[in-house]
Amino acid sequence: xxxxxxxxxxxxxxxxxxxxxxxxxxxxxxxxxxxxxxxxxxxxxxxxxxxxxxxxxxxxxxxxxxxxxxxxxxxxxxxxxxxxxxxxxxxxxxxxxxxxxxxxxxxxxxxxxxxxxxxxxxxxxxxxxxxxxxxxxxxxxxxxxxxxxxxxxxxxxxxxx
Amino acid sequence: xxxxxxxxxxxxxxxxxxxxxxxxxxxxxxxxxxxxxxxxxxxxxxxxxxxxxxxxxxxxxxxxxxxxxxxxxxxxxxxxxxxxxxxxxxxxxxxxxxxxxxxxxxxxxxxxxxxxxxxxxxxxxxxxxxxxxxxxxxxxxxxxxxxxxxxxxxxxxxxxxxxxxxxxxxxxxxxxxxxxxxxxxxxxxxxxxxxxxxxxxxxxxxxxxxxxxxxxxxxxxxxxxxxxxxxxxxxxxxxxxxxxxxxxxxxxxxxxxxxxxxxxxxxxxxxxxxxxxxxxxxxxxxxxxxxxxxxxxxxxxxxxxxxxxxxxxxxxxxxxxxxxxx
Numbered sequence: 397x398x399x400x401x402x403x404x405x406x407x408x409x410x411x412x413x414x415x416x417x418x419x420x421x422x423x424x425x426x427x428x429x430x431x432x433x434x435x436x437x438x439x440x441x442x443x444x445x446x447x448x449x450x451x452x453x454x455x456x457x458x459x460x461x462x463x464x465x466x467x468x469x470x471x472x473x474x475x476x477x478x479x480x481x482x483x484x485x486x487x488x489x490x491x492x493x494x495x496x497x498x499x500x501x502x503x504x505x506x507x508x509x510x511x512x513x514x515x516x517x518x519x520x521x522x523x524x525x526x527x528x529x530x531x532x533x534x535x536x537x538x539x540x541x542x543x544x545x546x547x548x549x550x551x552x553x554x555x556x557x
Numbered sequence: 558x559x560x561x562x563x564x565x566x567x568x569x570x571x572x573x574x575x576x577x578x579x580x581x582x583x584x585x586x587x588x589x590x591x592x593x594x595x596x597x598x599x600x601x602x603x604x605x606x607x608x609x610x611x612x613x614x615x616x617x618x619x620x621x622x623x624x625x626x627x628x629x630x631x632x633x634x635x636x637x638x639x640x641x642x643x644x645x646x647x648x649x650x651x652x653x654x655x656x657x658x659x660x661x662x663x664x665x666x667x668x669x670x671x672x673x674x675x676x677x678x679x680x681x682x683x684x685x686x687x688x689x690x691x692x693x694x695x696x697x698x699x700x701x702x703x704x705x706x707x708x709x710x711x712x713x714x715x716x717x718x719x720x721x722x723x724x725x726x727x728x729x730x731x732x733x734x735x736x737x738x739x740x741x742x743x744x745x746x747x748x749x750x751x752x753x754x755x756x757x758x759x760x761x762x763x764x765x766x767x768x769x770x771x772x773x774x775x776x777x778x779x780x781x782x783x784x785x786x787x788x789x790x791x792x793x794x795x796x797x798x799x800x801x802x803x804x805x806x807x808x809x810x811x812x813x814x815x816x817x818x819x820x821x822x823x824x825x826x827x828x829x830x831x832x833x834x835x836x837x838x839x840x841x842x843x844x845x846x847x848x849x850x851x852x853x854x855x856x857x858x859x860x861x862x863x864x865x866x867x868x869x870x871x872x873x874x875x876x877x878x879x880x881x882x883x
Contacts, residue, residue, distance in 0.1 A: 437846065495798030528803045532841045535607075538628055541799075 417547045419457040419486070420472050422540055427468050429536035430527065437530025442468050444523035448516050451478035455486040455551040463523075480512025480520055486548035493541060561769050562650030564672045569647070569689045572720045573633035579604045579843060580684060583720035585638060585645045587654050587667060588876050589696045590738070591712035593617050595834075595855040595874055596700045598656035598663045600640050602631050608640035611796065612658035614702035615834045615855045621792030622836040622855070623702040625659030628797075652694070652716065659798075665698035667714045671744055671766045679750065679760070681730050684723025691716045692736050692744040692766060713738045715876070725849045726842025726882065729753050731810075735877030737828055737858045742768045743869060745860055747817050747828060749782060753882055763819040763826055765864060773864050775819035775826065786813030788832040788854060800839035804848050810881035811835055811852040819862075826862030826869065830877050833857065839883075852879040 431438040445463035451474055452459050460474040488507045491497035502508035510517055531537045559567075573583045584601035596614035603609070608631025613624040629641025637646040643656045656663040669691045676688040696714035700707045715736050729752045737745040744766040750759045761782060763775040788811035795801045817828040832854035840849040854877050862869040 492802055493799050495795060495801035499802065525805075528799075529841075529846045532799065532803055 417543050419452075419454045419544075419547065420459045420470060422544055422547065423452070423459065423461070424470050426531070426537065426540050427470070429534050429540065430530045431467075433534035433536060434530035437526045437533070439466065441523045441526035441530065442466060444519045444526070448479040448519050449476060450512075450520055451481040453481070453483040454489055455548070478512075479516045480510065482508070482510055482520070484508040486544075486551040490545055490548045493544075560650075561669050561672055565669045565691060566647070566650075568673050568675050569691070569718055571633050571636050571638055571647075572687070573602050573638070580722040580724050582723065583633075584718070586715075586717045586719075587645070587652065587656075587663075587665065587696075588715040588736075589665065589700065589709060589712050590714075590874050590876070591696075591707070591709055594700060594702075594707045594709075595876060596661070596663060596702065596707075597853070597876060598643075598654065598658075598661075600631075600638055600643060600645050600656065602633060602638065602640070607631060608638075610640045610643040610656050610658045611838065612643075612656040612661040612663055613796070613836055613853060614661045614663075614700055616703050616705065618833070619792075620789065620834050622794060622834055622853070623659075624661030625794075626797045626838070627658045654698075660702065662699075662701040665696050665700075665709065665714070667694040667696045667716060669694050669716070671769050672771060674746065674764055674771065679721075681721070681723045681728040684721065684728050686719060686721040686723065689718045690734075690746055690748070692746045692764075693738055713740075724843040725840050726847050727844035730759070731755065731880045731882070733815075733877070733879050735815075735830060735858075735875060737830070737860050737871075737875050738873065739860070739869075739871040740873075743860075743871070745826070745828060747877075763817060763828070765826065767864075773821070773824055775821055775824075779821045780817065780819045783816040783818075784812035784814065785816075787811070788813055788835050788852070788856075790835065792834060794836045796836055796838045800837075800848070804837075804839050804850070804883055806883070808850065808881065808883055809835065809837070809852060810850065810879040811854050811877070812879075815877065823866075824862070824864045826860065826864065828858060828860050830858045830875070831856050832877065842882075848883040850881050850883055852881070854879070 442463035449460050449462035458474045460471040462469050586599045588597040599611040601609045609628050611626040613622040631640045646653045652667040654665045670693045674690045679686040694714035695711045731753050732750050734748040746764045749761045761780045765773045811832050815830040819826045833856045836853045838851040858875050859872040
Protein backbone atom coordinates (compact mmCIF):
# COMPACT_ATOMS: atom_id res chain seq x y z
CA UNK A 397 0.00 0.00 0.00
CA UNK A 398 1.34 3.38 -0.94
CA UNK A 399 2.10 5.60 1.97
CA UNK A 400 1.23 9.26 1.96
CA UNK A 401 3.69 12.04 1.50
CA UNK A 402 2.16 15.31 2.53
CA UNK A 403 4.08 18.51 2.09
CA UNK A 404 2.69 21.74 3.35
CA UNK A 405 4.65 24.89 3.89
CA UNK A 406 7.92 24.11 5.60
CA UNK A 407 6.61 20.87 7.01
CA UNK A 408 7.55 17.91 4.92
CA UNK A 409 7.93 14.26 5.48
CA UNK A 410 9.46 11.57 3.39
CA UNK A 411 7.79 8.40 2.32
CA UNK A 412 9.24 4.94 2.28
CA UNK A 413 7.41 4.41 -0.99
CA UNK A 414 9.22 7.32 -2.68
CA UNK A 415 12.39 6.81 -4.62
CA UNK A 416 14.62 9.85 -4.01
CA UNK A 417 14.58 10.47 -7.78
CA UNK A 418 11.11 9.27 -8.64
CA UNK A 419 8.72 11.65 -10.30
CA UNK A 420 6.81 12.43 -7.10
CA UNK A 421 9.98 13.14 -5.15
CA UNK A 422 11.40 15.34 -7.90
CA UNK A 423 8.13 17.24 -8.20
CA UNK A 424 8.10 17.83 -4.45
CA UNK A 425 11.74 18.91 -4.42
CA UNK A 426 11.13 21.27 -7.33
CA UNK A 427 8.24 22.95 -5.54
CA UNK A 428 10.40 23.47 -2.46
CA UNK A 429 13.13 24.95 -4.68
CA UNK A 430 10.58 27.21 -6.36
CA UNK A 431 9.31 28.47 -3.01
CA UNK A 432 12.88 29.19 -1.88
CA UNK A 433 14.28 30.70 -5.11
CA UNK A 434 11.28 32.37 -6.64
CA UNK A 435 8.58 32.82 -3.99
CA UNK A 436 6.39 35.06 -6.12
CA UNK A 437 6.09 32.48 -8.89
CA UNK A 438 5.50 29.78 -6.25
CA UNK A 439 2.67 31.79 -4.67
CA UNK A 440 1.01 32.41 -8.02
CA UNK A 441 1.29 28.75 -9.05
CA UNK A 442 -0.01 27.37 -5.76
CA UNK A 443 -2.83 29.90 -5.58
CA UNK A 444 -4.23 28.58 -8.84
CA UNK A 445 -4.23 25.01 -7.54
CA UNK A 446 -6.09 25.98 -4.37
CA UNK A 447 -9.39 24.13 -4.51
CA UNK A 448 -8.41 22.47 -7.80
CA UNK A 449 -6.48 19.28 -6.98
CA UNK A 450 -4.81 17.78 -10.03
CA UNK A 451 -3.94 14.12 -10.42
CA UNK A 452 -0.64 13.77 -12.26
CA UNK A 453 0.45 10.38 -13.61
CA UNK A 454 3.93 10.01 -15.06
CA UNK A 455 5.75 6.74 -15.55
CA UNK A 456 3.45 4.75 -13.34
CA UNK A 457 3.69 7.23 -10.47
CA UNK A 458 0.48 8.92 -9.49
CA UNK A 459 0.24 11.96 -7.25
CA UNK A 460 -2.42 14.43 -6.30
CA UNK A 461 -1.14 18.02 -6.26
CA UNK A 462 -3.12 20.79 -4.67
CA UNK A 463 -2.69 24.23 -3.21
CA UNK A 464 -3.92 24.97 0.27
CA UNK A 465 -3.35 28.04 2.41
CA UNK A 466 -0.59 29.42 0.20
CA UNK A 467 1.42 26.18 0.15
CA UNK A 468 1.39 22.99 -1.86
CA UNK A 469 0.43 19.47 -0.92
CA UNK A 470 1.48 16.33 -2.70
CA UNK A 471 -0.48 13.20 -1.93
CA UNK A 472 1.14 10.08 -3.30
CA UNK A 473 -1.84 7.90 -2.58
CA UNK A 474 -3.96 10.14 -4.77
CA UNK A 475 -7.17 8.50 -3.67
CA UNK A 476 -8.99 11.79 -3.20
CA UNK A 477 -11.10 13.10 -6.06
CA UNK A 478 -9.26 15.27 -8.55
CA UNK A 479 -10.61 18.29 -10.38
CA UNK A 480 -8.40 17.46 -13.37
CA UNK A 481 -5.93 14.81 -14.48
CA UNK A 482 -2.70 15.02 -16.44
CA UNK A 483 -1.20 11.78 -17.75
CA UNK A 484 1.98 11.38 -19.76
CA UNK A 485 5.15 9.31 -20.13
CA UNK A 486 8.55 10.27 -18.72
CA UNK A 487 10.11 10.48 -22.19
CA UNK A 488 7.34 12.80 -23.38
CA UNK A 489 7.87 15.03 -20.35
CA UNK A 490 11.60 15.19 -21.08
CA UNK A 491 10.96 15.85 -24.79
CA UNK A 492 8.75 18.79 -23.84
CA UNK A 493 11.38 20.20 -21.49
CA UNK A 494 14.08 19.71 -24.15
CA UNK A 495 12.05 21.53 -26.78
CA UNK A 496 11.84 18.38 -28.91
CA UNK A 497 8.07 18.17 -28.65
CA UNK A 498 5.40 20.84 -28.58
CA UNK A 499 2.65 20.80 -25.99
CA UNK A 500 -0.15 21.18 -28.52
CA UNK A 501 1.17 18.30 -30.65
CA UNK A 502 1.39 16.06 -27.58
CA UNK A 503 -2.17 16.92 -26.61
CA UNK A 504 -3.48 16.29 -30.11
CA UNK A 505 -1.85 12.87 -30.49
CA UNK A 506 -2.55 11.78 -26.90
CA UNK A 507 1.06 11.58 -25.78
CA UNK A 508 -0.17 13.90 -23.06
CA UNK A 509 -3.74 13.59 -21.82
CA UNK A 510 -5.47 16.39 -19.96
CA UNK A 511 -8.98 15.90 -18.61
CA UNK A 512 -11.22 18.16 -16.57
CA UNK A 513 -13.63 21.05 -16.80
CA UNK A 514 -12.34 23.91 -18.94
CA UNK A 515 -12.16 26.47 -16.07
CA UNK A 516 -10.00 24.04 -14.07
CA UNK A 517 -7.77 23.31 -17.07
CA UNK A 518 -7.28 27.04 -17.55
CA UNK A 519 -6.24 27.37 -13.90
CA UNK A 520 -3.90 24.41 -14.31
CA UNK A 521 -2.39 26.03 -17.40
CA UNK A 522 -1.81 29.26 -15.49
CA UNK A 523 -0.29 27.32 -12.59
CA UNK A 524 2.09 25.57 -15.00
CA UNK A 525 3.05 28.87 -16.62
CA UNK A 526 3.96 30.34 -13.20
CA UNK A 527 5.78 27.15 -12.22
CA UNK A 528 7.88 27.36 -15.40
CA UNK A 529 8.49 31.10 -15.06
CA UNK A 530 9.92 30.42 -11.63
CA UNK A 531 11.77 27.28 -12.70
CA UNK A 532 13.87 29.10 -15.31
CA UNK A 533 14.87 31.61 -12.62
CA UNK A 534 15.91 29.04 -10.02
CA UNK A 535 19.48 27.76 -9.77
CA UNK A 536 18.18 24.40 -8.51
CA UNK A 537 16.31 23.40 -11.65
CA UNK A 538 19.18 22.44 -13.98
CA UNK A 539 20.21 19.80 -11.43
CA UNK A 540 16.63 18.64 -10.99
CA UNK A 541 16.22 18.39 -14.76
CA UNK A 542 19.39 16.33 -14.97
CA UNK A 543 17.96 13.92 -12.38
CA UNK A 544 14.60 13.81 -14.16
CA UNK A 545 16.37 12.79 -17.38
CA UNK A 546 18.25 10.04 -15.53
CA UNK A 547 15.01 8.79 -13.99
CA UNK A 548 13.29 8.89 -17.39
CA UNK A 549 16.05 6.79 -18.96
CA UNK A 550 15.53 4.25 -16.18
CA UNK A 551 11.83 4.12 -17.05
CA UNK A 552 12.39 3.27 -20.74
CA UNK A 553 10.43 0.24 -21.75
CA UNK A 554 7.45 1.13 -19.61
CA UNK A 555 5.92 3.60 -21.98
CA UNK A 556 2.27 2.73 -21.84
CA UNK A 557 0.13 5.65 -20.75
CA UNK B 558 52.40 52.41 -35.93
CA UNK B 559 50.61 50.19 -33.44
CA UNK B 560 49.92 46.68 -34.72
CA UNK B 561 46.38 45.29 -34.85
CA UNK B 562 47.27 42.82 -32.09
CA UNK B 563 48.55 45.63 -29.88
CA UNK B 564 45.39 47.66 -30.51
CA UNK B 565 43.26 44.66 -29.55
CA UNK B 566 45.33 43.93 -26.45
CA UNK B 567 45.04 47.56 -25.36
CA UNK B 568 41.28 47.74 -25.65
CA UNK B 569 39.80 44.29 -25.23
CA UNK B 570 40.65 42.82 -21.85
CA UNK B 571 38.59 40.37 -19.83
CA UNK B 572 36.85 42.55 -17.23
CA UNK B 573 35.28 39.86 -15.07
CA UNK B 574 35.75 39.78 -11.34
CA UNK B 575 33.53 37.60 -9.16
CA UNK B 576 30.88 39.84 -7.68
CA UNK B 577 27.67 39.31 -5.78
CA UNK B 578 26.00 41.80 -8.10
CA UNK B 579 23.25 40.15 -10.08
CA UNK B 580 23.58 42.97 -12.55
CA UNK B 581 27.16 42.22 -13.65
CA UNK B 582 27.43 40.59 -17.07
CA UNK B 583 30.10 39.81 -19.61
CA UNK B 584 30.25 37.74 -22.76
CA UNK B 585 32.48 36.89 -25.72
CA UNK B 586 30.97 36.27 -29.14
CA UNK B 587 32.82 34.66 -32.07
CA UNK B 588 31.38 34.08 -35.56
CA UNK B 589 32.70 32.43 -38.70
CA UNK B 590 31.23 32.45 -42.18
CA UNK B 591 32.63 30.18 -44.84
CA UNK B 592 31.13 28.43 -47.87
CA UNK B 593 28.80 25.75 -46.56
CA UNK B 594 28.90 26.85 -42.94
CA UNK B 595 27.85 29.72 -40.70
CA UNK B 596 28.63 29.25 -37.02
CA UNK B 597 29.07 31.17 -33.82
CA UNK B 598 29.64 30.65 -30.13
CA UNK B 599 29.10 32.83 -27.11
CA UNK B 600 30.73 32.34 -23.73
CA UNK B 601 28.96 34.34 -21.04
CA UNK B 602 29.51 35.00 -17.37
CA UNK B 603 26.90 36.08 -14.87
CA UNK B 604 26.47 36.33 -11.14
CA UNK B 605 28.65 34.17 -8.92
CA UNK B 606 30.45 31.45 -10.84
CA UNK B 607 27.73 30.73 -13.39
CA UNK B 608 28.48 30.62 -17.07
CA UNK B 609 26.77 29.67 -20.30
CA UNK B 610 28.04 28.38 -23.60
CA UNK B 611 25.96 28.93 -26.70
CA UNK B 612 27.14 27.19 -29.87
CA UNK B 613 25.08 27.26 -33.07
CA UNK B 614 25.92 26.21 -36.61
CA UNK B 615 24.00 26.43 -39.86
CA UNK B 616 25.01 24.02 -42.59
CA UNK B 617 24.68 25.12 -46.22
CA UNK B 618 21.24 26.44 -47.06
CA UNK B 619 19.46 24.70 -44.22
CA UNK B 620 16.70 26.86 -42.73
CA UNK B 621 17.65 25.96 -39.15
CA UNK B 622 20.50 26.07 -36.70
CA UNK B 623 22.15 23.08 -35.04
CA UNK B 624 23.35 23.27 -31.45
CA UNK B 625 22.13 24.89 -28.28
CA UNK B 626 23.17 26.25 -24.94
CA UNK B 627 24.62 24.70 -21.81
CA UNK B 628 25.23 26.07 -18.32
CA UNK B 629 28.42 25.33 -16.42
CA UNK B 630 30.61 26.69 -13.68
CA UNK B 631 32.84 29.47 -14.99
CA UNK B 632 36.21 31.01 -14.19
CA UNK B 633 38.11 34.00 -15.54
CA UNK B 634 41.86 34.17 -14.94
CA UNK B 635 43.86 36.79 -16.78
CA UNK B 636 42.78 36.74 -20.41
CA UNK B 637 41.37 33.20 -20.25
CA UNK B 638 37.69 32.49 -19.61
CA UNK B 639 36.52 28.94 -18.97
CA UNK B 640 32.91 27.79 -18.94
CA UNK B 641 32.80 24.07 -18.26
CA UNK B 642 35.08 22.46 -20.85
CA UNK B 643 34.73 25.44 -23.19
CA UNK B 644 37.10 28.36 -23.13
CA UNK B 645 38.23 31.58 -24.76
CA UNK B 646 41.78 32.90 -24.41
CA UNK B 647 43.70 35.84 -25.84
CA UNK B 648 47.30 34.70 -26.24
CA UNK B 649 50.10 35.66 -28.61
CA UNK B 650 47.99 38.05 -30.66
CA UNK B 651 45.18 35.57 -31.30
CA UNK B 652 42.04 34.17 -29.75
CA UNK B 653 41.92 30.50 -28.95
CA UNK B 654 38.32 29.33 -28.73
CA UNK B 655 36.79 26.01 -27.82
CA UNK B 656 33.01 25.69 -27.43
CA UNK B 657 30.83 22.65 -26.81
CA UNK B 658 27.03 22.68 -26.68
CA UNK B 659 24.33 20.31 -27.85
CA UNK B 660 26.29 18.50 -30.54
CA UNK B 661 28.12 21.52 -31.96
CA UNK B 662 31.88 21.60 -31.39
CA UNK B 663 33.90 24.68 -32.28
CA UNK B 664 37.71 24.74 -32.10
CA UNK B 665 39.18 27.85 -33.62
CA UNK B 666 42.18 30.10 -33.65
CA UNK B 667 41.22 33.62 -34.68
CA UNK B 668 43.72 36.34 -35.62
CA UNK B 669 42.35 39.91 -35.64
CA UNK B 670 42.80 41.68 -38.98
CA UNK B 671 41.15 45.01 -38.12
CA UNK B 672 41.48 47.45 -35.29
CA UNK B 673 38.56 47.28 -32.87
CA UNK B 674 35.62 49.61 -32.49
CA UNK B 675 35.19 50.48 -28.82
CA UNK B 676 32.18 51.85 -26.95
CA UNK B 677 32.54 52.41 -23.20
CA UNK B 678 29.87 53.07 -20.58
CA UNK B 679 26.90 53.15 -22.93
CA UNK B 680 23.95 54.32 -20.81
CA UNK B 681 21.19 51.72 -20.56
CA UNK B 682 19.12 53.74 -18.07
CA UNK B 683 19.47 52.07 -15.63
CA UNK B 684 22.77 50.31 -16.08
CA UNK B 685 25.59 50.54 -18.57
CA UNK B 686 27.25 48.52 -21.28
CA UNK B 687 30.76 48.31 -22.70
CA UNK B 688 31.32 46.93 -26.17
CA UNK B 689 34.33 46.08 -28.32
CA UNK B 690 33.83 44.80 -31.86
CA UNK B 691 36.45 43.38 -34.21
CA UNK B 692 34.66 42.92 -37.52
CA UNK B 693 37.26 40.81 -39.31
CA UNK B 694 39.47 38.01 -38.06
CA UNK B 695 41.16 35.14 -39.82
CA UNK B 696 39.69 31.92 -38.43
CA UNK B 697 41.32 28.51 -38.70
CA UNK B 698 40.36 25.23 -37.09
CA UNK B 699 37.35 22.95 -37.11
CA UNK B 700 33.62 23.13 -36.55
CA UNK B 701 31.60 19.95 -36.06
CA UNK B 702 27.85 20.03 -36.50
CA UNK B 703 25.13 17.78 -37.85
CA UNK B 704 27.52 14.85 -38.10
CA UNK B 705 29.89 16.77 -40.38
CA UNK B 706 33.34 18.23 -39.79
CA UNK B 707 34.24 21.54 -41.43
CA UNK B 708 37.89 22.50 -41.63
CA UNK B 709 38.51 26.23 -41.80
CA UNK B 710 41.67 27.81 -43.14
CA UNK B 711 41.79 31.60 -42.83
CA UNK B 712 38.01 31.90 -43.05
CA UNK B 713 36.38 35.27 -42.30
CA UNK B 714 35.48 35.69 -38.65
CA UNK B 715 33.92 38.30 -36.38
CA UNK B 716 34.29 38.93 -32.65
CA UNK B 717 32.63 41.15 -30.10
CA UNK B 718 32.87 41.44 -26.36
CA UNK B 719 30.24 42.94 -24.08
CA UNK B 720 30.40 43.73 -20.41
CA UNK B 721 28.60 45.93 -17.95
CA UNK B 722 25.90 46.08 -15.33
CA UNK B 723 22.23 45.91 -16.10
CA UNK B 724 19.24 43.78 -15.22
CA UNK B 725 17.48 41.97 -18.03
CA UNK B 726 14.05 43.54 -18.40
CA UNK B 727 15.06 46.49 -16.20
CA UNK B 728 15.96 49.03 -18.85
CA UNK B 729 14.14 50.45 -21.83
CA UNK B 730 16.58 49.34 -24.49
CA UNK B 731 16.94 46.93 -27.40
CA UNK B 732 19.68 46.44 -29.94
CA UNK B 733 20.47 45.21 -33.43
CA UNK B 734 23.80 44.51 -35.02
CA UNK B 735 25.32 42.63 -37.88
CA UNK B 736 28.37 42.56 -40.12
CA UNK B 737 29.05 42.26 -43.83
CA UNK B 738 32.52 41.27 -45.04
CA UNK B 739 33.79 41.13 -48.59
CA UNK B 740 36.36 38.50 -49.53
CA UNK B 741 39.30 40.90 -49.41
CA UNK B 742 39.43 44.02 -47.30
CA UNK B 743 36.12 45.77 -46.75
CA UNK B 744 34.36 45.15 -43.43
CA UNK B 745 31.03 46.76 -42.58
CA UNK B 746 29.47 46.74 -39.12
CA UNK B 747 25.90 47.88 -38.45
CA UNK B 748 24.83 48.61 -34.86
CA UNK B 749 21.73 50.23 -33.43
CA UNK B 750 20.52 50.88 -29.89
CA UNK B 751 16.88 51.88 -29.41
CA UNK B 752 14.16 51.81 -26.80
CA UNK B 753 12.10 48.64 -26.56
CA UNK B 754 9.37 49.98 -28.80
CA UNK B 755 11.92 51.04 -31.44
CA UNK B 756 10.39 54.51 -31.26
CA UNK B 757 13.51 56.27 -29.97
CA UNK B 758 16.94 55.63 -31.38
CA UNK B 759 19.81 56.22 -28.98
CA UNK B 760 22.62 55.33 -31.33
CA UNK B 761 22.93 54.04 -34.89
CA UNK B 762 26.21 53.43 -36.64
CA UNK B 763 27.45 52.01 -39.89
CA UNK B 764 31.21 51.57 -39.54
CA UNK B 765 33.40 50.74 -42.50
CA UNK B 766 36.94 49.40 -42.38
CA UNK B 767 39.28 49.16 -45.33
CA UNK B 768 41.98 46.70 -44.52
CA UNK B 769 42.97 47.01 -40.88
CA UNK B 770 41.83 50.58 -40.38
CA UNK B 771 38.50 52.20 -39.72
CA UNK B 772 37.75 54.28 -42.81
CA UNK B 773 34.35 55.83 -42.19
CA UNK B 774 31.65 55.93 -39.50
CA UNK B 775 28.15 56.97 -40.50
CA UNK B 776 26.12 57.83 -37.42
CA UNK B 777 22.90 59.41 -36.22
CA UNK B 778 20.93 61.22 -38.92
CA UNK B 779 23.38 60.05 -41.57
CA UNK B 780 21.84 56.58 -41.26
CA UNK B 781 18.34 55.44 -42.18
CA UNK B 782 16.96 52.04 -41.18
CA UNK B 783 13.92 50.41 -42.78
CA UNK B 784 12.50 46.99 -42.09
CA UNK B 785 9.92 44.93 -43.93
CA UNK B 786 7.86 42.05 -42.59
CA UNK B 787 8.98 39.29 -40.29
CA UNK B 788 11.78 36.78 -40.74
CA UNK B 789 10.68 33.29 -41.76
CA UNK B 790 10.01 31.20 -38.67
CA UNK B 791 10.40 27.84 -40.41
CA UNK B 792 12.86 25.96 -38.27
CA UNK B 793 12.61 28.52 -35.46
CA UNK B 794 14.23 27.19 -32.30
CA UNK B 795 14.33 28.66 -28.85
CA UNK B 796 17.50 28.38 -26.82
CA UNK B 797 17.83 26.96 -24.23
CA UNK B 798 15.43 24.28 -25.36
CA UNK B 799 13.18 24.50 -22.30
CA UNK B 800 12.20 28.00 -23.43
CA UNK B 801 10.12 26.39 -26.21
CA UNK B 802 7.76 25.42 -23.42
CA UNK B 803 8.12 28.54 -21.29
CA UNK B 804 7.95 31.46 -23.73
CA UNK B 805 4.51 31.88 -25.27
CA UNK B 806 3.89 32.49 -28.94
CA UNK B 807 6.24 32.86 -31.85
CA UNK B 808 7.10 36.51 -31.49
CA UNK B 809 10.06 37.41 -33.68
CA UNK B 810 11.82 40.75 -33.96
CA UNK B 811 14.02 39.92 -36.96
CA UNK B 812 12.50 41.40 -40.12
CA UNK B 813 12.11 39.70 -43.47
CA UNK B 814 14.34 42.41 -44.89
CA UNK B 815 16.53 45.04 -43.26
CA UNK B 816 17.61 48.04 -45.34
CA UNK B 817 20.27 50.38 -43.98
CA UNK B 818 21.27 53.41 -46.00
CA UNK B 819 23.92 55.89 -44.99
CA UNK B 820 25.32 59.02 -46.58
CA UNK B 821 27.82 61.67 -45.60
CA UNK B 822 29.09 64.14 -48.17
CA UNK B 823 30.02 62.21 -51.28
CA UNK B 824 30.22 58.93 -49.38
CA UNK B 825 27.26 56.58 -49.23
CA UNK B 826 26.52 52.98 -48.41
CA UNK B 827 23.47 50.75 -48.76
CA UNK B 828 23.18 47.44 -46.90
CA UNK B 829 20.35 44.98 -47.37
CA UNK B 830 20.07 41.90 -45.17
CA UNK B 831 17.54 39.08 -45.40
CA UNK B 832 17.47 36.38 -42.69
CA UNK B 833 17.18 32.75 -43.78
CA UNK B 834 17.57 30.86 -40.47
CA UNK B 835 16.55 31.95 -37.02
CA UNK B 836 17.25 30.81 -33.49
CA UNK B 837 15.89 32.73 -30.55
CA UNK B 838 17.89 32.92 -27.34
CA UNK B 839 15.46 33.50 -24.47
CA UNK B 840 16.72 35.04 -21.25
CA UNK B 841 14.53 35.09 -18.15
CA UNK B 842 14.25 38.74 -17.14
CA UNK B 843 15.61 39.66 -13.75
CA UNK B 844 13.41 42.72 -13.30
CA UNK B 845 10.09 41.00 -14.05
CA UNK B 846 8.67 37.66 -15.17
CA UNK B 847 9.05 38.41 -18.85
CA UNK B 848 11.77 37.34 -21.25
CA UNK B 849 14.44 39.03 -23.32
CA UNK B 850 14.51 37.46 -26.77
CA UNK B 851 17.63 37.61 -28.92
CA UNK B 852 17.03 36.62 -32.53
CA UNK B 853 20.21 35.09 -33.91
CA UNK B 854 19.91 35.01 -37.68
CA UNK B 855 21.93 33.74 -40.59
CA UNK B 856 21.12 35.23 -43.95
CA UNK B 857 22.24 36.97 -47.11
CA UNK B 858 23.42 40.54 -47.48
CA UNK B 859 24.20 42.91 -50.28
CA UNK B 860 26.40 45.99 -49.94
CA UNK B 861 26.67 48.88 -52.38
CA UNK B 862 28.28 52.25 -51.95
CA UNK B 863 31.08 54.67 -52.64
CA UNK B 864 33.62 55.79 -50.06
CA UNK B 865 36.58 58.06 -50.71
CA UNK B 866 35.87 57.76 -54.41
CA UNK B 867 36.04 53.97 -54.41
CA UNK B 868 32.97 51.98 -55.38
CA UNK B 869 31.79 49.16 -53.15
CA UNK B 870 29.67 46.26 -54.33
CA UNK B 871 29.59 42.79 -52.86
CA UNK B 872 27.26 40.22 -51.36
CA UNK B 873 27.46 37.17 -49.17
CA UNK B 874 26.28 35.43 -46.03
CA UNK B 875 26.45 36.80 -42.52
CA UNK B 876 24.89 36.92 -39.06
CA UNK B 877 22.67 39.64 -37.66
CA UNK B 878 21.15 39.87 -34.18
CA UNK B 879 17.87 41.51 -33.11
CA UNK B 880 16.67 41.94 -29.52
CA UNK B 881 13.07 42.18 -28.33
CA UNK B 882 11.01 41.42 -25.22
CA UNK B 883 8.14 39.11 -24.37
